[in-house]
Amino acid sequence: MKTILAIILLFSLTLGHAQTRISGNVLSKNGEAIPGVNIFIENTYDGASSDADGNFSFTTTEKGIQTLIASSIGYKTWRKEVNLSSDVSIEITIAESVNTLDAVTITAGSFTADDEGRASVMKPLDVYTTPSANGDVMAAIRTMPGTQAARDDGRLLVRGGDSYETATYVDGLIAAKPYYSKTPDVATRGRFAPSLFSGVQFNTGGYSAEYGQALSSVLVLNSSGLAETDVTGVSLMSIGAEANTTRRWDKTSLTLSGSYTNLEVYDKVFNRSIDWEKPVESGNVSAIFRYKPNSSGIFKAYVTADRGDLAYNTPMGTDGNSMLISNSGTTVYSNLSYRDCLSEKTCYRIGVSSTYQNNNLGLKLDDVNTREYNIESRFAIVHDISDAVKLTWGANETFNTYTQEYTSFEGPTFSGDFNDHLVAAFVEPEIKFSKNLAVRPGIRSEYSSVINKWNVAPRFALAWKTGKEAQLSGAWGMYYQTPQADYLKLNTNLNFEQATHYILSYQFGNVSDRLFRAEAYYKNYSQLISYETGENTLPQNLQNNGNGYAGGLDIFWRDQKSIKGFDYWITYSYIDTKRKYKYYPEKATPDFISNHTVSFVGKYWVNKINTQFGGSFTAASGRPYNDPGTTAFNDKKTKPYTDLSLNLSHIFYIGNQYSVLYCSLNNVLGNDNVLSYRPTGIESTQESSSLVPVKRDLKRMVFVGLFLNF
Template sequence: MKQAFKRTITTILLIFPAIFVLAQTTVSGVVTTKQGEPIPGVNIFIKDTYDGASSDDEGRFTFRTSENAKQVLMATFIGYKSWEQEIDLTSDIKLKIELQESVNTLDAVTITAGSFTADDEGRASVMKPLDIYTTPSANGDVMAAIRTMPGTQASADDGRLLVRGGDVYETATYIDGLVAAKPYYSKTPDVATRGRFSPSLFNGVQFNTGGYSAEYGQALSSVLVLNSTGKAENDNTGISLMSVGGEANHTSSWDKSSLMLSGGYINFSGYDKIFNSNIDWEKPVESVNGTAVFRYKPRSSGLFKAYVTTDYGNLAYNVPAGSDGHPMKISNRGTTVYSNLSYRDCISDKSCYRVGVSSTFQDQQTGLAADDVNTREWSVETRFALVHDLSEGVKLTWGANGTSHLYNQDYIQDEGETYTGEFDDHLLGVFVEPEIKFSKNLAIRPGIRSEYSSVINRWNVAPRFAVALKTGENAQLSGAWGMYHQTPQPDYLKLTTDLDFEKATHYILSYQFGDVSERLFRAEAYYKTYSDLVTYSAEENGLPSNLQNTGDGYAGGLDIFWRDQKTIKGFDYWVTYSYIDTKRKYKYYPEKATPEFISDHTFSVVGKYWVNKINTQIGMSFTAASGRPYNDPNSTVFNGEKTKMYSDLSLNFSHVFYLGNQYSVFYCSVNNVLGNDNILSYRPSDLADAQGNYNLIPVKRDLKRMVFMGLFLNF
């Protein structure tokens, strides 16, 4: 009946234009942020109708509607909460709409040291999910996007985070304050991996390159803290169609709770057939994954979060490294399950607490030619922390965590020999950390952490200290010092437990000037010393022997960050530069040397421009890095040679369109647009020529040029 009535009215209005004009009501106004800045491209419409408009460059909008009486006006835009308000269409309406940032997708990456605080959030790089998705070189990977931040290495052949001279294992990943023991998909030689967790699950990514809080341990170099989203406010169904697979998700929201279920499938077989890969694939990467996210908010101060994800992957390829002159087959398949349960609430208006438990289970089968390596790991962490506002200028945080780690590995050689390594470790950690604000210009944060590891039967004590001094309205000078410990890696503990903690000491001084929402400059100098690093001798069977804590080293350098979101309207860019000088003696190194994953100089620039008229964002990222050391067995100097400079120019664009009142995105990116044939390292073959010289095999990226397309639909 209603549709028939509308058709009749439409016919009448088409016949009588004058009446049509008089029967319509004008809705106009402006859309801004909480700070009063105009937001272009916002979709404003009357709910359950097609009447509406998009805001212009100044945030203004206007449209006419034949609807009457009371209706609901809505405004939606990526990165902001949906806005709605009941309006009376008996006369023209003029509104000022103020949008708030969404807890699910935030729209920028910022370094927040400009805010006056001595805590981690005040000195860390913070990246938001939308920024990860729109960084061309990242392809939706948290770790790849973080590598555009200062203090990191390009690591195109690895994919994991390498921070300020530290090895991969020296960076710990936390989700809602709980450790994620396996944050990456399995790593195999010559093939880069990527982060396991989707950026859309988090409302912020905090990356700290050193000098971090006493709340965290078991990381010699840095911590990556992922803060997950809260309760979803709306029902939503999403379908993603990608050039490498697909994904589907559905969210249901109720009064006090929400549930999100998602599943995905990835297969690179098509890429292997279309593009000329540098890898001799026998089975390109194939994986399937599933995720469930449940949120329950019993009251305003309380929130329960439950997050479970699982994935299965399979791959196989050949590398030219066989001792008999033939390629060696490398394969990997396995399953990983990660769960994270947490609850936070307040005891009073001055005391709040967080409790939680996380669990990681991984079962991996790796094939190395005719040898098989079967590894099973299970890690469970429980943690609690309490925060007390003791007075206006004093806040005290304290807590504890306990971690159980079960490890078992069978190395089955072709000859029938089986080597079994296993251990159980129970780690207990406690910390206390006050933050004291002497005035609006000076704050300090002393802290101390202590840990006990049962597998090595040793305690450690780690004092830490941070200070922040406000030197101007938008300027801050800050510093940090601290001691950090880490239990030796499972590859060592499976062979011997007669080891000690590895140790590092950080010294950091930084200066920052500017407004994080407009223009920001930051420079940070650091120096880091290592001691008690694990060293060993490499045996012919590939297993290490004579493991000891006799290694040491240092890393020092300068990181520079500049971001400008104001000079050119609609254009946002940031530039980073990192210099590092580092050497260490660890693993099988015969002498102190620069590790093979280090580039002395790394430069990155990322730019994004929003074209309002066509609802499209164009992005560019460029990374250049000086050559990395590699070991030539024909040389007398260990790690004495270097590769040529590495460079990568990547482009992308994202076109936003609406299906009803839900936004959808068409996305396309091209990595290494110029097709540079970057040599990332060299690996010596196992065969020597008549003169005793070994051939060097260049290590390159899987695909010289990567093209990715995706259609992300929301309903």
């Protein structure tokens, strides 16, 4: 027995002598103690955490040269080789990481909290519950600063830019026709349902070199991943009906949906300003497939097709004559994308999108048939060179074919067509010198085969964190766009249109709490397309001699904290802009511009009755219009525009699935807003002295929907 005890005692003493003690303290570069840092020997369980004073101590049986590691969230990982032949006492100094959650992010021109780390400024629920939007992504975005409240258009008009100057991307791939067809005096709406997307990134200018062909802004819609569960939905609405079903398996999900819209009931019940011959009627079918083969990869496939038609009579003069305008068309859009990572530091995105549209516009006895096909392939690679440097580079190729035939009752009078291959490449590093300072230089180059021209577009953005939740951002860049199809069908001897952006912004707070943003900008236009109106109103003498400017201030405030259950945002935009383009005889403010625009959107959730009440108010100063009876161009202005809209959303459950009863009323006060004036002849822009006021179709728009999920 004594022998056994002696052996155990001897073994314990030997083991105790074999252990090495490692101790020390952990400090910041400023000499401050850092608690909670993990210090350990690489590939072992031997280690400890620093205490409140930054001190640590532990023992290990490891011998020889070993790697000692110190790590903590918000700090760069520290490594050092130590000799464990005897006890070690060491002082560790670790540096803050530039990639902490509170690190600076480049946000100039982009209305998001940041690129990916936090939520976008607008989620699908924001779109659905914004009273004035009626479920339209584009209408909800118009409550953001920098946009125009153009209710007679429906498309995004950003910082003085025309509607064609904003490009829409779905999962990084172009959506060539993001709106339904536009006809005179009738506003259009966005083609994509908000429920498709997990977030919206709205860039009002100074956007990344990854995107091009947009003089003013880009709207990036990021689609959702795998569906969470099986669900079947039926929607009954005052404008039509919709049905969808979703099935979820282990690594895949599939959603099928269809909808039908018919506004004939509105035409019979309400007093409408438009003389409808055939109110809007349309149908849509969609399929969404998702496949997630591993933790980092996901394949997305989205296909949608719709067809619609309408017809109405529009005034042609004071004598009571009118012209019948009709429109019918079919559009098919597909989007296939895949993203994955090659390693922990390198990820990639590849994809292809296509848009086909066949549209027929009837103008009294004349017909204009337009067929367009657009297909884009794109790839991008993101490589984390280090904690402080991220490099993004890639390329895209876009093919567009266009054919238009104009036929009058007397016979064929015009046809035009063209094909274009647009090839582009970009490279854009993002460098964080510290968690308070970052820069993002970039360059993009494009070649268009139809005009046989190259462009090179340098861009630069920076951000400086001035406080815990405050930062300054700035951006500069050159942006190019190929002339529109309406011009290329007549003349391909043209050049890229060009705009140069200058942006300075200040941001304080965070989007999940309170966020304030103020942004000043200036945009210089050159090489804009100008022309004279020729026979059959076709442009003639097309040239790149147009120019202009746009400058202003945008302010945004969102508060989700001050009042429990209450979320609201307020925006204000001021703009001063003039340009000479299209048929303008001189530099003037475009007819879609209001110098001052203010919006308020508020939503209050009442938990006891599972109901959200919402309201939105928009006011805008008068827009310019041209009176051919005066000598100056676009020197008249409409009266100021105001709109108050209200809604409510009541949530109830069928089994474990939630359903919604939704009601909204637009323009509650019934203001008879005159949106613009146009010459009585649709074909004329300057010759007629008689003007027709352009108004909303309905003074008050009532919408009721019952959205059931099973």
